[in-house]
Amino acid sequence: MKSYHQFKNYLEAKRLWEVFVYLFFGGLATVVNIVTFALAYQIFHFNWPISNAISWICSVLFAFVTNKLWVFQSKTAGFKALTWEFSKFLFARIFSFGMDMACMYLFIDMLHTGNLVAKLITQVVVVVVNYIFSKVFIFKKVEVIEEEKTNSSPR
Template sequence: MEQLIKSIDYIFNGKLKLLTRFSTTGVINTLIDFLVFTICNSVFNIYYTISQVIGYSFGVINSFIFNKKWTFEKNSSNKRISHELTQFIAVNLISLIITLFLIKYLVSYFNLNVYVAKIIVTLIAQVINFILYKFWVFN
């Protein structure tokens, strides 16, 4: 049991700390996004692109808090929080536009199930977000 605890500590606080924390935060954001997307799309019959905007927005709120405070550990920064938040929103608007375009493209032209398309575009957005968060927003 002690070895398991040391292994978990190493993963979250060792050499893989940043990637592990970003991934964990991403999973939580994705769960929130998918839950809200599914409720909007399946329960309330809101068109999938609008459901994507709503779900993504809920994930973004969680993402800013966890990425700032835990993943990149920026409790204090030389940047004002308003500047950091503006950059964060800009990154997520870029990701949102890309995901909206790609989800529409995958559903319309490849006839993919909307949830399969959502999984694909979510993975693409995570790569874009990580790079821009690390080198621009939370640097």
């Protein structure tokens, strides 16, 4: 446990902890994506677009929870704020899903690359784009500035 804290403190000092945690959970989301794609495609014999859509849904749900709780440690006040945050997350992920589908089409149908090789390549692009969207637009840290209360009476 001591090594973990040293490692974390080192990365925090270099301002890399958030990136490390994002890549860790992004890696897990990628595993979820690839495993569900392989299951849908190879076990259930769905075509690659349907398999890709199923894997996308699973990985988006996984990624939202992990990004919110552990990567960006986002706090929302109430269901409405949570819904807004999830909506922004979903919109960004729909955009990256379009990129994912376009890359898959390019690699599989145009370049005749194997399905899983294409999936691995596209996931690198998707992870980078998703980090930028999450960091800049979705899980922005909001600073709360409290006004100083003075003991002087109003004029």
